[in-house]
Amino acid sequence: MAPALLEVDGLTKRFGGFTALNGVSLDVTPGERFGLIGPNGSGKTTLINCVSGALPADGGRIRFEGRDITAVPAHRRTRLGIVRSFQIPKPFTSMTVAQNLAIPLEYAAGARSDGADVAAEAMEILRTIGLESKAHTRPAGLTQIEMRKLELARAMAAKPKLLISDEAMAGLSSAEIDDILAILFRLNERGITIIMIEHIMRAVMRFSERIVVLDAGERIAEGTPDAIVRNPVVEKAYLGE
Amino acid sequence: MARSTRTLLVGLAVVGAGILLAALRVNPYVYFAGYVILQYVVMATAWNILGGYAGYVNFGTPAFFALGAYTAVFLIQSTRAPLPVLILAGGLVSGLLGLGIGYLTLRLRGVFFSIATLALSIVLQTMIINWEYVGGSRGLSVIRPSGPPFGSYVTFLFAVMVLLSVMAVTVARFIERSWVGRGLAALRDNEEAAECMGVPTLRLKLFATTVSGVLLGVAGAPFPYYVTFVEPTSAFNLDYAVNALAMPMIGGTTSWVGPVIGAVLLGTAQQLATVTISSEMNLFIVGVVLVAFVVLAPEGIVGLVRRVRGR
Numbered sequence: 001m002a003p004a005l006l007e008v009d010g011l012t013k014r015f016g017g018f019t020a021l022n023g024v025s026l027d028v029t030p031g032e033r034f035g036l037i038g039p040n041g042s043g044k045t046t047l048i049n050c051v052s053g054a055l056p057a058d059g060g061r062i063r064f065e066g067r068d069i070t071a072v073p074a075h076r077r078t079r080l081g082i083v084r085s086f087q088i089p090k091p092f093t094s095m096t097v098a099q100n101l102a103i104p105l106e107y108a109a110g111a112r113s114d115g116a117d118v119a120a121e122a123m124e125i126l127r128t129i130g131l132e133s134k135a136h137t138r139p140a141g142l143t144q145i146e147m148r149k150l151e152l153a154r155a156m157a158a159k160p161k162l163l164i165s166d167e168a169m170a171g172l173s174s175a176e177i178d179d180i181l182a183i184l185f186r187l188n189e190r191g192i193t194i195i196m197i198e199h200i201m202r203a204v205m206r207f208s209e210r211i212v213v214l215d216a217g218e219r220i221a222e223g224t225p226d227a228i229v230r231n232p233v234v235e236k237a238y239l240g241e
Numbered sequence: 242m243a244r245s246t247r248t249l250l251v252g253l254a255v256v257g258a259g260i261l262l263a264a265l266r267v268n269p270y271v272y273f274a275g276y277v278i279l280q281y282v283v284m285a286t287a288w289n290i291l292g293g294y295a296g297y298v299n300f301g302t303p304a305f306f307a308l309g310a311y312t313a314v315f316l317i318q319s320t321r322a323p324l325p326v327l328i329l330a331g332g333l334v335s336g337l338l339g340l341g342i343g344y345l346t347l348r349l350r351g352v353f354f355s356i357a358t359l360a361l362s363i364v365l366q367t368m369i370i371n372w373e374y375v376g377g378s379r380g381l382s383v384i385r386p387s388g389p390p391f392g393s394y395v396t397f398l399f400a401v402m403v404l405l406s407v408m409a410v411t412v413a414r415f416i417e418r419s420w421v422g423r424g425l426a427a428l429r430d431n432e433e434a435a436e437c438m439g440v441p442t443l444r445l446k447l448f449a450t451t452v453s454g455v456l457l458g459v460a461g462a463p464f465p466y467y468v469t470f471v472e473p474t475s476a477f478n479l480d481y482a483v484n485a486l487a488m489p490m491i492g493g494t495t496s497w498v499g500p501v502i503g504a505v506l507l508g509t510a511q512q513l514a515t516v517t518i519s520s521e522m523n524l525f526i527v528g529v530v531l532v533a534f535v536v537l538a539p540e541g542i543v544g545l546v547r548r549v550r551g552r
Contacts, residue, residue: 078439091431091434099423107424
């Protein structure tokens with residue numbers, strides 16, 4: 001097995017007396033399409049917040065490309081290549097769509113030359129994601145699907161090695177889900193490792209090569225989509241006995 | 242390159258015009274009122290670097306301004322230091338306070354940050370009231386140095402304020418157009434998303450609070466020589482907090498021109514009202530105009546102009 005891109009080792013996170021993550025470990029290998037599922041409140045988003053650096057971990061270690069990043073601040077993890085999209089889109093509302101992309105291009109991908117280069121690159125990314133016609137509108141004028149695409153486009157502009165997609169498809173129609181899935185497949189083909197957190201089983205099962213299941217802050221299963229579907233422990237976590 | 246040369250030329254031209262006006266020795270009231278308006282140009286510009294660019298609303302403007310003024314009082318009392326030294330020291334001390342306030346942004350956002358800065362102003366005022374060396378609650382008379390250029394000291398201070406205004410506006414304009422300004426705009430829109438997109442939010446916030454503090458201190462440092470009698474109630478006047486916030490809001494917070502327009506319009510209106518109607522009218526004017534703008538033109542005059550041009 002190839003050396004892991006991301007290693008999470010015994011990660012623990014508490015909010016007061018509530019343990020949101022209890023010694024969770026997982027490895028993600030380079031180029032992998034990795035699915036992270038679990039019932040509501042199982043700790044998926046908390047795990048992502050700890051990996052991206054938005055929340056400090058209370059225990060355990062996180063390594064990226066072999067380097068311990070447990071104490072590295074969030075913006076520097078982004079520069080290292082861990083980029084996330086948000087479940088509820090958080091665009092920069094005072095800027096146009098293209099300017100939204102200029103921020104990560106400049107700050108995360110190291111394109112310090114302002115002006116033409118950044119603008120051209122932003123347009124290039126918008127073209128691959130199918131948002132170029134909206135480049136000069138502000139996020140307030142976007143539809144829900146366009147907003148999700150902006151979230152992904154902005155993440156791409158940060159030049160990720162590992163893209164964490166946090167419920168990018170919630171609330172979208174079936175055709176729109178296919179649209180987003182196609183984008184994620186294309187990104188993966190370009191060599192970007194992707195962690196997908198999703199409630200829409202059809203999407204995760206189709207997309208992921210390997211899935212880890214969380215329940216109540218603990219890791220309860222790991223395997224290929226087929227194995228996960230047949231796993232009685234997973235069934236119990238989702239449906240009860 | 243040509244652009245920055247032009248900026249430099251415009252800045253020099255404004256300073257030159259200010260010095261020329263000072264040398265003309267027109268009615269002394271012009272310099273007296275002009276000083277106050279220019280002081281507000283510096284304060285509104287300084288406030289806007291933190292409040293407008295980064296979105297952290299500072300209600301503690303009087304604390305930074307008065308700290309600059311009292312640093313000057315302390316140095317006048319102890320060493321009779323020359324004006325440039327007073328301005329540098331005032332800026333330095335208020336800048337340090339700004340840096341301290343910056344660390345507050347780690348835990349306090351939105352209205353909670355504003356309340357904390359307001360409290361800071363009250364705490365600082367209490368400390369000054371109990372410090373006899375700089376006059377305590379009774380205040381202190383300051384004797385102006387003799388033999389100023391342009392014949393009168395107020396005229397000289399007017400020319401100094403022209404220079405400081407140009408400097409403050411240049412700093413604000415530079416920040417706005419640099420990668421720092423774009424990062425500040427990102428964190429103003431959404432701090433969490435900005436951090437996740439690689440923006441070092443804490444470092445940028447510390448930068449903004451420090452620069453804003455320096456400029457407010459710089460605005461306050463010549464104040465003792467202007468009024469010649471410094472006492473805490475006037476130095477920590479809440480009017481400064483209201484004006485420094487209202488002027489950028491009226492002019493427009495996203496561009497360096499906004500605070501300048503707001504300060505000139507509102508500052509002039511206040512000076513006129515003080516002379517022609519009553520000294521109490523000026524805050525009333527601020528209140529009415531501010532409410533009108535928040536309701537009708539939330540992006541200020543700059544926003545209005547952009548909207549009209551856009552069509």
